[in-house]
Amino acid sequence: MHTHVAFGALPDDALATSEFVDNVDGLFDCLNAVCLKSANQYNRALTPSSSHWKHLDICVDIFSHLTVTNSKCAVPCINGFILTINPAKHLFECLNTEHGFKFLLTNRLNCTVWRIILRMFVAGVGLETTQIHLSSATLSTMFL
Numbered sequence: 071m072h073t074h075v076a077f078g079a080l081p082d083d084a085l086a087t088s089e090f091v092d093n094v095d096g097l098f099d100c101l102n103a104v105c106l107k108s109a110n111q112y113n114r115a116l117t118p119s120s121s122h123w124k125h126l127d128i129c130v131d132i133f134s135h136l137t138v139t140n141s142k143c144a145v146p147c148i149n150g151f152i153l154t155i156n157p158a159k160h161l162f163e164c165l166n167t168e169h170g171f172k173f174l175l176t177n178r179l180n181c182t183v184w185r186i187i188l189r190m191f192v193a194g195v196g197l198e199t200t201q202i203h204l205s206s207a208t209l210s211t212m213f214l
Contacts, residue, residue, distance in 0.1 A: 090132070097129045097151065101158065103176045115173035116162050126155050 071088035074080040099112035100122045108114045116122045133151045138144075158176060165171035 093125075093129055093132055096125050097155070100126060101154065101176050103174070105175070106173065115175050116158075117173045118166060123159070126159060130155050 071080060071084055071091065075082060075085050075088065096112045099110060100116070102113070103115050103122070104113055106115050111121050112125065114120065130152055133148050136148055138148070158179075161179075162171070162174045165174060
């Protein structure tokens with residue numbers, strides 16, 4: 071889309087749509103990180119210094135301020151994205167600080183992990199007050 075806008079095949083207004091699509095594409099890559107090294111920076115494992123954190127913050131900001139017009143009801147996936155991003159960030163923070171994890175391959179998270187983390191956030195427990203206490207056996211089971 072960027073190329074089409076640059077060459078006049080699409081109006082300049084399409085640039086905002088293109089940037090939105092690029093951000094959502096990066097979000098899906100962040101939440102499906104598959105390896106330690108990849109040409110795509112967001113397909114790499116999440117680490118304390120990786121570029122994922124800035125991108126995830128950008129996505130939370132986008133979805134927090136997104137307005138849907140001409141809709142009869144709220145679009146559930148908007149809050150769903152935020153409810154997925156925040157727990158993922160918190161999970162890595164806890165795994166890193168409390169259990170010494172150096173990286174996280176988000177594609178290895180199974181439904182059990184997401185259910186536990188999402189349930190805590192839906193209950194209104196914030197990042198500052200939530201403590202995840204998991205044994206090594208539980209961790210290895212959850213990430214298989």
